[in-house]
Each structure stands twice: as structure tokens, then as C-alpha cells.
Amino acid sequence: MTIYLRSGGKLKAHLKPDVDQYTRRLVVDGNPTLREILDDLGIPHAYVAFAFAGGTFRRLDYRPSDGETITLQPPVSGG
Amino acid sequence: MDGFGGTILRINLETGDIERTATPPDLARGWMGARGFIAKTLYDEVPRDADPLGPDNLFIMAPGVITGSFAPCGSKIGFGCISPATNGHADSNMGGMLGAEVKYAGYDMVIFERVSAEPVYLVIDDENVEIRPAGDYWGMGSLDLEKRMKEDLGEDFQIATIGPAGENGVVFSCITHDFGRQAGRCGVGAVMGSKKVKAIAVRGTRSLPVRDLPALTKSTYDIIQRTKTHPLMEPWQKYGTALFVGWANEHGCFPTKNFQTTFHEHWESISGERLAEEVLVTHKACFGCWMNCGKYSVAKIPGKPDTYVEGPEYETIALCGGSCGMKDIHHVAYANWLCDNLGLDTMSAGNTIGFAMECYEKGIITKEDLDGHELKWGDIDDFENVVRMIAERRGIGEALSYGTKGAAERLGRGTLAFASQAKGMEFSGYDTRWYWAQLLSYCTADIGAHHNRSWAITADVQIGQDTWKGKAPVVIYLQHIRPLFDTWCCCRLFWGELDVTPEEHVDTIHHLTGWDVTMEECMLVSEKIWNLTRAHYLERNGGPGRKFDVAPARHLDEPIPDGPAEGHKVGRENFERMLDDYYYNRGWDHEGHPTREVLDILGLPDVADNLESVGLLGEPIEGGVPKVRGERLKPKAM
Numbered sequence: 214m215t216i217y218l219r220s221g222g223k224l225k226a227h228l229k230p231d232v233d234q235y236t237r238r239l240v241v242d243g244n245p246t247l248r249e250i251l252d253d254l255g256i257p258h259a260y261v262a263f264a265f266a267g268g269t270f271r272r273l274d275y276r277p278s279d280g281e282t283i284t285l286q287p288p289v290s291g292g
Numbered sequence: 293m294d295g296f297g298g299t300i301l302r303i304n305l306e307t308g309d310i311e312r313t314a315t316p317p318d319l320a321r322g323w324m325g326a327r328g329f330i331a332k333t334l335y336d337e338v339p340r341d342a343d344p345l346g347p348d349n350l351f352i353m354a355p356g357v358i359t360g361s362f363a364p365c366g367s368k369i370g371f372g373c374i375s376p377a378t379n380g381h382a383d384s385n386m387g388g389m390l391g392a393e394v395k396y397a398g399y400d401m402v403i404f405e406r407v408s409a410e411p412v413y414l415v416i417d418d419e420n421v422e423i424r425p426a427g428d429y430w431g432m433g434s435l436d437l438e439k440r441m442k443e444d445l446g447e448d449f450q451i452a453t454i455g456p457a458g459e460n461g462v463v464f465s466c467i468t469h470d471f472g473r474q475a476g477r478c479g480v481g482a483v484m485g486s487k488k489v490k491a492i493a494v495r496g497t498r499s500l501p502v503r504d505l506p507a508l509t510k511s512t513y514d515i516i517q518r519t520k521t522h523p524l525m526e527p528w529q530k531y532g533t534a535l536f537v538g539w540a541n542e543h544g545c546f547p548t549k550n551f552q553t554t555f556h557e558h559w560e561s562i563s564g565e566r567l568a569e570e571v572l573v574t575h576k577a578c579f580g581c582w583m584n585c586g587k588y589s590v591a592k593i594p595g596k597p598d599t600y601v602e603g604p605e606y607e608t609i610a611l612c613g614g615s616c617g618m619k620d621i622h623h624v625a626y627a628n629w630l631c632d633n634l635g636l637d638t639m640s641a642g643n644t645i646g647f648a649m650e651c652y653e654k655g656i657i658t659k660e661d662l663d664g665h666e667l668k669w670g671d672i673d674d675f676e677n678v679v680r681m682i683a684e685r686r687g688i689g690e691a692l693s694y695g696t697k698g699a700a701e702r703l704g705r706g707t708l709a710f711a712s713q714a715k716g717m718e719f720s721g722y723d724t725r726w727y728w729a730q731l732l733s734y735c736t737a738d739i740g741a742h743h744n745r746s747w748a749i750t751a752d753v754q755i756g757q758d759t760w761k762g763k764a765p766v767v768i769y770l771q772h773i774r775p776l777f778d779t780w781c782c783c784r785l786f787w788g789e790l791d792v793t794p795e796e797h798v799d800t801i802h803h804l805t806g807w808d809v810t811m812e813e814c815m816l817v818s819e820k821i822w823n824l825t826r827a828h829y830l831e832r833n834g835g836p837g838r839k840f841d842v843a844p845a846r847h848l849d850e851p852i853p854d855g856p857a858e859g860h861k862v863g864r865e866n867f868e869r870m871l872d873d874y875y876y877n878r879g880w881d882h883e884g885h886p887t888r889e890v891l892d893i894l895g896l897p898d899v900a901d902n903l904e905s906v907g908l909l910g911e912p913i914e915g916g917v918p919k920v921r922g923e924r925l926k927p928k929a930m
Contacts, residue, residue, distance in 0.1 A: 220523060220524070221522055221524045221789070221790060222788065222789055222790070223750060225791070235522070257753070259543055259753045261539075262535060262536055262538070263538055263539065265526065265527040265530075268526070268530070270531070270565045272538075284524065284526065284527060286524060286535060287750070288536060288539050288543075288749060288750050288753075
């Protein structure tokens with residue numbers, strides 16, 4: 214299935230966007246969790262504060278659907 | 293002078309004299325506003341032995357060069373003084389609408405001198421400036437007063453107030469504006485209160501002169517278009533900074549029960565998601581911002597009236613929430629409101645009350661000290677009782693009104709070991725035992741422990757935790773780039789979260805002022821300010837500097853007992869190595885004293901002379917100070 218990961222800030226460089234400046238298109242086998250997807254991309258879990266999809270918060274054990282866009286929020290810079 | 297209001301206002305509260313002078317161009321270019329103006333003025337004018345709560349201290353309000361422009365985040369205004377918490381330079385800023393209003397009234401700095409005989413408030417209505425009696429207002433809560441003054445003066449005035457805590461000199465009193473924005477840290481509210489200034493009301497209707505309006509318009513428009521569709525805009529708008537609560541718990545830095553541990557078993561009940569589900573009413577933005585990161589909430593607690601508050605932000609959730617053992621987002625929101633209306637910084641208040649809760653747990657503070665109340669973890673009624681005692685400086689509240697360090701010094705019995713503070717100001721919402729760069733940031737910050745000076749948490753993750761190596765250059769870089777935003781006086785969230793580069797802010801300054809300014813120049817200004825406030829601190833407090841850059845025992849010696857970061861601590865030797873590396877990379881000597889060489893580079897030879905005259909000038913460094921400075925210090929790790 215195909216999913217789209219989006220991010221910005223410090224996480225963008227690790228994501229390696231290829232659709233636009235923020236978005237990476239991924240074709241994945243099976244129905245992996247976000248945690249497993251990050252492992253495959255070599256992105257440490259600590260670089261992701263949480264995921265955001267469908268207008269709501271998602272944990273790293275979330276399993277994206279085909280065609281879904283997931284925003285990865287890096288840890289905020291204090292506030 | 294393009295980009296600036298053009299006038300410095302000086303108010304003598306003793307005589308009632310009001311003096312206006314033109315803002316000197318060399319002050320504007322050399323120090324860029326807000327933090328820079330405050331640092332320079334405090335250094336030049338406040339006697340070294342001035343009591344922070346006495347008549348010789350100054351209280352300063354100053355916007356920055358970007359404030360009031362419609363460029364991104366140009367909302368902030370700075371307040372400064374000698375801090376009653378640290379006895380050093382203090383600056384603290386707030387968002388909202390006040391900064392722009394001050395600029396539009398035509399002012400770049402308002403300096404309050406001496407002390408009024410009676411409570412007063414200041415009204416600035418463009419060129420008309422009045423000191424008015426505030427007898428009816430004295431004693432009111434900050435939020436209550438702002439509402440009252442809007443009714444009395446009109447909705448088009450922007451108001452900043454202190455609460456009873458500031459009137460009573462609590463060293464972590466804050467200044468509140470726009471019903472929920474604070475200049476929270478360093479006790480600026482206490483100094484405003486010491487001068488018997490209850491409120492400041494401003495209306496500005498003039499235009500801000502801009503050198504190149506078409507270019508400013510275009511660059512701002514481009515940033516708006518880009519950031520509106522930025523992927524991180526939506527989560528920010530939905531949760532604000534509270535979205536960080538989960539990560540902080542899962543990665544071992546969430547302060548829990550006075551930093552006893554770093555994982556709060558009930559964190560989900562006080563998370564950003566719970567905030568959005570249960571208490572959120574609407575979102576709120578500052579002047580010129582479209583992020584709307586502010587959250588306006590309602591706390592509904594049986595037996596208490598529904599209470600509306602801006603917040604809670606991450607810091608309040610961490611310190612009034614986790615560090616006090618709270619398990620209910622409504623309770624955290626209510627605690628936020630209590631602090632706001634009493635005029636207390638939620639960060640220092642939460643940290644101090646958590647400290648007091650541990651003292652109660654250990655039997656060092658008793659029910660008798662608390663007027664018959666208890667002080668149990670997570671109990672909102674106990675929290676309310678003690679926070680009111682602090683604001684009134686009543687009973688045990690008197691000792692606690694000095695913050696954790698001052699309270700520990702008064703309570704004794706080993707309590708200093710679990711006071712999470714540096715230089716007398718409380719840690720913000722991050723435990724540092726697994727984040728060593730953050731500990732270094734806290735302990736070397738000029739204003740005491742504040743993450744806004746340097747938030748190094750992800751640097752620790754990127755470089756590697758449990759090591760001191762490579763941390764000092766990162767901290768120094770962050771201590772230059774982050775306070776630069778306090779100097780420009782604009783919000784750093786667009787840079788930190790939405791990929792608006794600092795260079796774009798420099799372009800904004802160029803379009804505003806016409807200055808041929810570079811990022812390198814701006815970073816050197818920031819480094820210059822850092823060294824000036826360091827020198828000021830040493831001249832006020834003596835040396836060696838190293839004895840002030842100390843870490844709390846809990847963070848050095850006590851391993852985290854459980855949770856994802858179980859077993860981690862910093863260790864004294866590691867901290868000292870980081871500090872050695874930090875001093876060297878700053879061009880300071882082994883005792884943490886700036887050297888003549890680095891002060892000359894930064895254009896501060898007179899400061900070197902002053903330090904030398906009191907025996908605090910740094911010894912020359914063998915081989916000279918590191919040549920990499922300013923922007924070029926940006927480590928690869930970033």
C-alpha cells in the first residue's frame with residue numbers, strides 16, 4: 214500500500230521528502246505500524262513527538278491505511 | 293528612524309517627571325531592542341549594590357526591532373530589571389497585543405525609575421503620558437483588573453497588570469496581559485510591584501515608519517502562504533505546546549512529583565489530547581500571528597465556579613501538573629488560572645509548590661505550617677491553599693515566596709538537594725538527568741534556569757545522551773540564536789517549528805530599517821549581550837563565576853528511579869567537564885570569567901576594564917580564545 218509521510222522542522226531532513234518539500238511517498242508491504250515504518254526509514258523514535266492523521270493525534274502503534282497522509286510532529290522547541 | 297517608534301520614555305515615579313528622548317541610532321543598531329536595550333541600560337545605570345526590590349533598580353518595558361511590523365510573529369514585548377530571584381540581569385517577554393501598541397504609540401523603551409509613594413498606573417495614549425492613582429485597583433487579581441480597566445479606559449487600550457503576588461514582592465511574580473499572556477520569569481512582576489506600579493495601559497495610533505514597505509509586504513506574504521500549508525500548522529493549531537506532554541513522558545524528561553522521577557503514570561489525563569477533548573473552548577493568537585497556538589480553556593470542578601483561562605501550556609502542565617502530581621486536566625487549568633490571577637509565574641509556582649509537597653511528604657512542612665491544611669500530591673484544594681499563602685506571603689508562604697532556593701535556605705534540613713533551580717530561578721518543565729546539554733543550558737543561563745535561553749533536548753538526542761562530549765558548542769549556539777528572538781522581540785515558534793529561517797527574519801529587519809544587516813552581525817550582537825549580562829552578574833555577585841554555575845544535587849547525583857529513563861543521572865565529573873568545555877568555547881577562563889580578548893572582539897573593552905577593576909576579568913587563555921564565533925559556531929549536530 215501507499216502512504217504519505219509529512220513533516221517539517223528538524224525531522225524533514227531525516228524524512229527525505231520526494232513529493233513536495235515536506236512529503237515523502239512510501240510504498241509498504243503488509244500493514245505496518247508507524248513505529249515499524251520509522252525503523253525501516255532509520256528515523257529514531259525519539260525524533261517524533263507524535264503522529265497526526267485524520268485531524269487527530271496518533272501514537273506510534275497506529276497502522277496507517279492505504280493512501281493516508283500522516284504528519285510526523287518533532288519534539289517542540291519548548292513552550 | 294525606520295522600524296522604530298523613535299522615543300525613549302523615562303518615568304520618575306518619585307517626582308512624577310516624564311522625560312522623552314530620541315532613540316539613539318547607535319543604541320538601535322548596536323543592541324536591536326528589548327533584551328539588548330534592557331541589558332545595556334541596566335548595566336550602565338543600576339548601581340551594583342542596588343536592592344532588586346529597592347528604589348535604585350530600574351523597571352524597563354521595551355519592544356524589539358521586529359515588534360509591531362506585520363512580519364511573522366512581531367508580537368512580543370520585553371520587560372527587564374535586576375531580578376529579585378537571581379540578583380542579576382533579568383528580561384522576560386510576552387506575546388499578545390501590547391508590544392505593537394507600544395510601538396504604534398511611538399516608544400522603543402519605557403524606563404521606570406525610583407518608587408511611587410502611592411499605588412499608580414501608567415497610561416500611554418500616543419504622545420500623552422500620565423501617571424494616575426491606582427488605589428482602587430491595588431489588591432485586585434491580574435485578570436480581574438484587566439477586565440475592569442478595559443471597561444474604565446476602553447477596549448482599544450492594551451493593558452498589562454500585576455496581581456497581589458507582585459504587590460507583595462513574591463520573587464516569581466509575573467506581569468499579565470491579554471487575559472493570559474505573561475512575562476513570567478525572573479520576578480519582573482515583583483519589581484513592577486516594588487515601584488507601586490499596578491498596571492500599564494497603552495493606546496497607539498501612529499504608523500510605524502518602514503524603509504521598504506513593498507519588500508516587507510512581499511516577504512511577509514510569501515511566508516504566510518508557505519506556513520499556512522505547512523504540515524505542522526494543523527497539530528500546532530489543535531494542541532499548542534501541550535502536544536509535547538506524551539513525548540516528554542515517553543522519553544524520560546517530564547518532571548514528576550518535584551522531579552523525583554520523569555514518568556507520570558497519569559500523564560494521559562493531563563495531556564494535550566485531553567486538553568483538546570475536555571477543556572478547550574477556542575484557540576487564541578497574538579498580534580500578527582496566524583498559528584493560533586494559544587488555547588483558551590474552561591476548568592469545571594465540582595464545588596468551584598467554571599473558570600476560564602488561557603492555557604494550560606506545556607510548561608504549566610509539566611510544573612503545576614506533573615511536578616505537583618496532578619491527574620486531571622481540569623485541575624491543571626484551574627491551577628493555571630489561580631497563578632494567572634494572583635500574578636505568579638506558573639513555572640516557578642508549580643516547581644516551588646512541588647518542592648513544598650515533597651517537604652510535606654518528608655515531614656519538613658506540617659499541617660500547622662499550612663493553617664491546618666495538608667499538601668498532598670495531586671490535590672487541587674491543597675494547591676489552592678498554598679498558592680494563596682505564597683501570594684499573600686502568609687505563614688509558610690513567606691518562605692516559599694522566595695522560590696525553591698530561598699525556601700530551602702530558610703527551611704534547611706537538606707532541602708536544597710531537591711530544589712530544582714539554578715541561580716535562584718526554578719527549572720522549567722524538563723528533567724535533565726538524561727539530557728545533559730539541557731542541564732548545562734540551565735546552569736549557565738544568565739537569568740537562571742530557563743529553557744527559552746537554550747532548549748537543548750533534541751540536541752541531546754541527536755548527539756547522544758549519557759555523554760558530555762559535544763554538548764557545550766551546541767548550548768552556546770542555542771544561547772546565541774534563541775535569545776536573538778528575545779532581542780528582535782518576535783516569537784521563535786515560526787523558526788523552531790515552521791521552517792521560517794532566521795535569515796528571513798534578518799531580511800525583515802533590513803526591509804524595516806534599511807540596515808545592511810547580516811545573520812553574522814545579529815549573532816555577534818546576541819553574543820555581546822550574553823557577555824554583558826555575564827559581566828553584570830559577576831560585578832553584582834562577585835566571583836568566582838564557577839560557583840554560580842552549579843547544578844542541583846538531585847540532577848547530578850540521584851539516578852532516575854523508574855520509567856523509560858530509569859538509572860540515568862549526570863554525575864558531578866561529567867558536569868564539570870561540560871562546564872570546562874563551555875567556558876573554553878565561550879572564550880572565558882576556567883572560573884567562568886570573560887577574558888579581555890573575547891570582550892574586545894565583541895566591542896566591550898570598557899566592560900573588560902570594569903571587570904579588571906574588581907578582580908573578575910578572565911585570565912588569558914593559552915592559545916587565545918576560539919576563533920569560531922557567532923553563526924559559524926553552529927555545530928554540525930544542528
